[in-house]
Amino acid sequence: MKTGIIFGFALALTASAALSQESAFGEAQLDAVDKNDDDVLSKAEYNAFSEFAFQTMDTDKSGALSRAETEAYMSGDLFRQADENGDSAISASEFSAQMAEDFKAADRDGDGALD
Ligand SMILES: [Ca+2]
Numbered sequence: 001m002k003t004g005i006i007f008g009f010a011l012a013l014t015a016s017a018a019l020s021q022e023s024a025f026g027e028a029q030l031d032a033v034d035k036n037d038d039d040v041l042s043k044a045e046y047n048a049f050s051e052f053a054f055q056t057m058d059t060d061k062s063g064a065l066s067r068a069e070t071e072a073y074m075s076g077d078l079f080r081q082a083d084e085n086g087d088s089a090i091s092a093s094e095f096s097a098q099m100a101e102d103f104k105a106a107d108r109d110g111d112g113a114l115d
């Protein structure tokens with residue numbers, strides 16, 4: 001398993017937890033991302049989710065994620081991996097670049113969907 005998809009999945013857990021604090025991890029998380037409930041994660045669903053995860057973590061609404069904002073969700077290594085330009089913040093474009101990379105890595109048959 002590549003680091004990238006772990007990054008993506010960690011964020012998936014993040015957003016689902018934020019959506020539904022009382023749900024146990026598992027089914028509820030997949031449901032939160034798989035909007036049309038077909039057990040396949042389309043690129044559109046993934047992108048919508050990615051946007052949501054970013055907004056959820058960007059608590060001061062600065063348009064970038066500081067280490068403090070992401071501390072509960074990702075390790076220092078993952079943070080540095082996503083922080084392309086090394087300014088100690090993950091901008092929206094760095095975030096979506098990392099998410100896109102993860103999607104590509106996970107979509108091994110290249111059909112634009114994760115199943
Ligand atoms: Ca789906």
Ligand SMILES: [Ca+2]
Binds near residue numbers: 060061062063064
């Ligand atoms: Ca922020």
Ligand SMILES: [Ca+2]
Binds near residue numbers: 084086088091
């Ligand atoms: Ca950066």
Ligand SMILES: [Ca+2]
Binds near residue numbers: 107108109112113115
């Ligand atoms: Ca696929």
